[in-house]
Amino acid sequence: MIKLALPAGDLRGAIAQLLDSAGLEIEGYGEGSRAYRLPGRSRDVLTARVFREKDISIQIALGNYDLGICSIAWVKEMHARFPGQPIVPLSDLGVAQATLWAAGAPGHCDRLEDLSRLGLVRIASEYANIAEAFARSARLARYRVQPVGGAAEAYPPEDADCVIVAAAGGNQLREAGAQPLFKLFDSSAWLVANATALKTKNLSSVTGPLKSSATSTAAGNGFRLPGPLPRNAAERMPMSRDTLRLAVPDGHQQRHVVEALRAADLAFDGYGDGQSIRRPRSGVDRLDVKVIRPHDMPALVATGEVDLAITGRDCLLEHRYAFPSSPATELLDLQRGQYNLSAVVSEDLPATTIDEVLELWRGEGKPILRVAAEFPATADHYARSRHFWRYHVIPIAGASEGFVPEDADMLIEGTETGKTIAENRLKAIDLLYRSTTCLIGHRAPNLSEKRRRVYDHLLSALQPS
Amino acid sequence: MEDSMRPPGMRDMLPDDMERFRIIESAFRNACLGWGYREVRTPTIERLHLFTAAGTLSPQMLDRVYSFLDWDGWSGERVVLRPDSTIPVARLYVEKLKDVRVAKLFYVQSVLRFAQGDDSREDWQCGAELIGDTYPLGDLELILIACEVLQRLGFAPEIKLSDPGILRAVLSKAGYQQVEQLSLYDRLLDGDSNALTEVQERLPRGAVAGLEMLSMEGDGSAFLKNLRSVLEPGIPEVSSAVDELTTIADVLTGIGHSPRIAPALVRNFEYYTGPVFHVFAGGTKIAGGGRYDALISQVGQQSIPASGFALEMEPLASLLSGAESAARPQVAIRPSGKNGADIGAVFALARALREAGVNVQLVGLTNGPGREIVASADGFSLASGDGKVRRLTRVDEVVRAVADAGHD
Numbered sequence: 001m002i003k004l005a006l007p008a009g010d011l012r013g014a015i016a017q018l019l020d021s022a023g024l025e026i027e028g029y030g031e032g033s034r035a036y037r038l039p040g041r042s043r044d045v046l047t048a049r050v051f052r053e054k055d056i057s058i059q060i061a062l063g064n065y066d067l068g069i070c071s072i073a074w075v076k077e078m079h080a081r082f083p084g085q086p087i088v089p090l091s092d093l094g095v096a097q098a099t100l101w102a103a104g105a106p107g108h109c110d111r112l113e114d115l116s117r118l119g120l121v122r123i124a125s126e127y128a129n130i131a132e133a134f135a136r137s138a139r140l141a142r143y144r145v146q147p148v149g150g151a152a153e154a155y156p157p158e159d160a161d162c163v164i165v166a167a168a169g170g171n172q173l174r175e176a177g178a179q180p181l182f183k184l185f186d187s188s189a190w191l192v193a194n195a196t197a198l199k200t201k202n203l204s205s206v207t208g209p210l211k212s213s214a215t216s217t218a219a220g221n222g223f224r225l226p227g228p229l230p231r232n233a234a235e236r237m238p239m240s241r242d243t244l245r246l247a248v249p250d251g252h253q254q255r256h257v258v259e260a261l262r263a264a265d266l267a268f269d270g271y272g273d274g275q276s277i278r279r280p281r282s283g284v285d286r287l288d289v290k291v292i293r294p295h296d297m298p299a300l301v302a303t304g305e306v307d308l309a310i311t312g313r314d315c316l317l318e319h320r321y322a323f324p325s326s327p328a329t330e331l332l333d334l335q336r337g338q339y340n341l342s343a344v345v346s347e348d349l350p351a352t353t354i355d356e357v358l359e360l361w362r363g364e365g366k367p368i369l370r371v372a373a374e375f376p377a378t379a380d381h382y383a384r385s386r387h388f389w390r391y392h393v394i395p396i397a398g399a400s401e402g403f404v405p406e407d408a409d410m411l412i413e414g415t416e417t418g419k420t421i422a423e424n425r426l427k428a429i430d431l432l433y434r435s436t437t438c439l440i441g442h443r444a445p446n447l448s449e450k451r452r453r454v455y456d457h458l459l460s461a462l463q464p465s
Numbered sequence: 466m467e468d469s470m471r472p473p474g475m476r477d478m479l480p481d482d483m484e485r486f487r488i489i490e491s492a493f494r495n496a497c498l499g500w501g502y503r504e505v506r507t508p509t510i511e512r513l514h515l516f517t518a519a520g521t522l523s524p525q526m527l528d529r530v531y532s533f534l535d536w537d538g539w540s541g542e543r544v545v546l547r548p549d550s551t552i553p554v555a556r557l558y559v560e561k562l563k564d565v566r567v568a569k570l571f572y573v574q575s576v577l578r579f580a581q582g583d584d585s586r587e588d589w590q591c592g593a594e595l596i597g598d599t600y601p602l603g604d605l606e607l608i609l610i611a612c613e614v615l616q617r618l619g620f621a622p623e624i625k626l627s628d629p630g631i632l633r634a635v636l637s638k639a640g641y642q643q644v645e646q647l648s649l650y651d652r653l654l655d656g657d658s659n660a661l662t663e664v665q666e667r668l669p670r671g672a673v674a675g676l677e678m679l680s681m682e683g684d685g686s687a688f689l690k691n692l693r694s695v696l697e698p699g700i701p702e703v704s705s706a707v708d709e710l711t712t713i714a715d716v717l718t719g720i721g722h723s724p725r726i727a728p729a730l731v732r733n734f735e736y737y738t739g740p741v742f743h744v745f746a747g748g749t750k751i752a753g754g755g756r757y758d759a760l761i762s763q764v765g766q767q768s769i770p771a772s773g774f775a776l777e778m779e780p781l782a783s784l785l786s787g788a789e790s791a792a793r794p795q796v797a798i799r800p801s802g803k804n805g806a807d808i809g810a811v812f813a814l815a816r817a818l819r820e821a822g823v824n825v826q827l828v829g830l831t832n833g834p835g836r837e838i839v840a841s842a843d844g845f846s847l848a849s850g851d852g853k854v855r856r857l858t859r860v861d862e863v864v865r866a867v868a869d870a871g872h873d
Binding site for chain 2: 142
């Protein structure tokens with residue numbers, strides 16, 4: 001049986017078409033489909049499962065899947081940090097073409113050389129390992145990489161000096177308000193394979209048809225990193241500001257936050273039901289608002305880049321489990337968007353509590369426990385505090401319900417009604433905590449009197465009645 | 466290896482390994498102390514930017530460091546497990562000792578760098594750093610310390626000298642930028658003959674001849690004179706590096722060493738700014754070092770010349786035979802019976818022997834040469850090598866007998 005990992009998200013339509021034209025139609029996989037585990041047409045030779053794109057390279061490297069289709073950028077992201085991982089790019093499928101750029105903020109960093117003038121270079125990217133490699137190769141004297149879940153192009157200049165982002169071209173970056181500094185490589189969707197599976201298993205019924213419909217580029221070609229930048233005297237450019245900065249989330253939390261803002265008599269132009277621009281106008285004097293991913297907010301609060309943020313308690317706790325002494329703290333519980341974060345296992349397990357599950361697995365002599373989680377630091381903390389023996393935390397970007405039992409033994413998963421996990425033949429065995437939408441801020445904010453007034457106004461307005 | 470609880474590349478040191486380790490450490494410490502150096506130790510965890518800012522570790526080396534976000538690393542700035550000791554010592558100097566005109570420091574500590582498979586990822590080093598304006602005496606002193614360590618351990622040291630300034634001058638003449646120079650230098654070290662051809666093709670006509678000497682090795686002053694006569698007419702920029710090397714080589718030759726000259730020798734091309742050296746024992750490279758005048762200014766913005774070397778303990782330990790690490794003689798004592806009085810007699814004798822500096826063994830197997838004493842409340846039975854047993858009643862008599870036997 002050949003195991004194939006396919007991407008969720010925007011790529012589905014193009015990949016489904018490509019599979020069809022190669023005679024490898026996967027039932028139920030296509031634009032708009034939400035199924036996560038799909039039988040192949042030839043059920044006895046091919047099984048497919050849908051993952052978030054960035055998880056596919058991990059699944060292939062782990063050997064859970066023989067073949068996968070994902071952007072070559074995610075393979076390079078893994079190889080930038082773990083060059084020995086057994087994942088082999090086989091063929092460029094020619095779809096989802098983009099370019100990975102280093103970009104800066106116009107007027108702040110217009111040329112690559114401008115980075116060497118900064119005492120500390122802040123780099124935001126979804127591709128944190130490539131960002132690290134970029135900084136090392138440029139010989140930046142001092143830098144920090146802010147891993148973000150997306151929307152990195154919105155970070156400069158306030159929250160980053162440089163971003164590593166994928167974009168169709170330099171013009172698309174400029175339209176998003178970023179200045180292209182350096183082109184790292186061209187990316188597109190590739191067929192990739194686990195190296196061991198390539199050596200030991202006949203994969204030709206998939207690799208053959210896909211290879212013949214592929215374009216001929218080499219995966220290693222064109223990955224450029226900058227040479228050492230000239231060493232300039234550092235010009236620390238302190239970001240003094242007289243406005244208060246509030247971060248609000250996009251994605252599934254946006255609806256809850258819009259409701260909370262409405263209840264507080266706050267309305268931001270460009271941030272409402274079904275609409276979102278990166279910098280909505282607040283309408284409140286001295287209040288700047290920015291829309292970013294909720295996962296990325298606690299770090300920005302801790303470093304003082306933003307003063308207040310509305311995010312889930314799950315995101316704050318994930319940050320606190322990774323960095324226990326972080327000054328990011330919960331200021332208000334907005335009491336919306338409530339859900340449980342639970343430990344979830346297959347419903348087939350004859351156990352109902354975490355202790356029973358561990359006892360069962362211990363009795364079976366299970367050598368390693370595989371825990372998949374969108375919140376890896378939380379999962380790691382949970383595994384430690386529950387005295388798991390040898391365990392792997394598998395960080396995942398989403399589409400988590402299909403991981404258990406084949407690709408993980410346990411999920412750390414958010415559940416609202418329990419319906420979705422029941423549909424996926426899973427069950428919750430332990431409650432980690434109850435999460436709601438929160439206002440978070442720095443434990444000891446350093447605010448001028450004018451900014452303090454805005455800060456106090458927001459805290460008072462957002463206080464749930 | 467896959468099933469071991471030990472992570473790949475990490476080594477357990479068994480008792481024999483530790484004995485060899487301490488023998489090397491002791492030889493190194495005594496040599497350094499004898500030349501007026503003082504011991505320091507730097508932390509296992511340092512900030513990553515210390516190493517990136519120093520600019521002396523190549524991106525390839527930085528790719529191998531163990532870097533991570535500490536528990537308070539929410540800003541995204543990483544820390545590392547010490548991948549190199551010279552840079553932390555430079556930091557220590559800048560932060561704690563910068564008023565000392567000449568700092569003579571040494572250390573015994575490990576460095577951690579990722580390696581493939583089960584190749585060692587933690588390497589123990591004995592290193593010495595000499596910070597201050599000491600050329601050429603300091604450079605010679607460091608070479609002689611490295612040699613003395615090997616001599617103390619019974620090896621005849623062999624010295625190879627180089628100066629990256631020679632190749633730097635050639636590559637600059639050929640118009641290579643800094644990054645290209647690094648890559649070409651590594652290819653030359655790897656024996657890539659095409660690299661030399663490429664350099665030759667880019668050099669002006671008068672500077673091409675004799676470049677093959679860059680990949681050769683030769684004897685001290687004679688080789689340096691040849692090198693100068695061949696290269697200097699076309700590339701006069703090599704002269705200062707050749708001058709420095711000649712000074713070092715002449716002094717070493719004068720005091721009985723026979724250094725070899727290898728124009729391409731050390732990997733860390735950009736790290737070193739002056740003469741560099743390797744010291745070998747039995748054909749195995751044991752120590753390497755040289756002058757790195759730019760480092761202190763890169764770490765602490767204060768321009769102070771410096772040089773140093775590090776000695777790799779693992780290859781050196783593998784050269785030590787079992788004889789060096791043989792267990793010292795000891796006395797095994799066992800009680801005649803299991804009653805408290807007999808056991809009390811064992812410990813009374815053990816304490817007296819330890820006070821007299823004798824090694825004792827009460828439990829476990831005897832390890833190496835020694836003798837056995839059976840203790841009871843009534844006295845002690847001493848077995849000698851010829852099988853005879855001698856009875857003594859008092860502890861002081863036994864201590865004297867053991868001491869006398871030790872003098873035989």
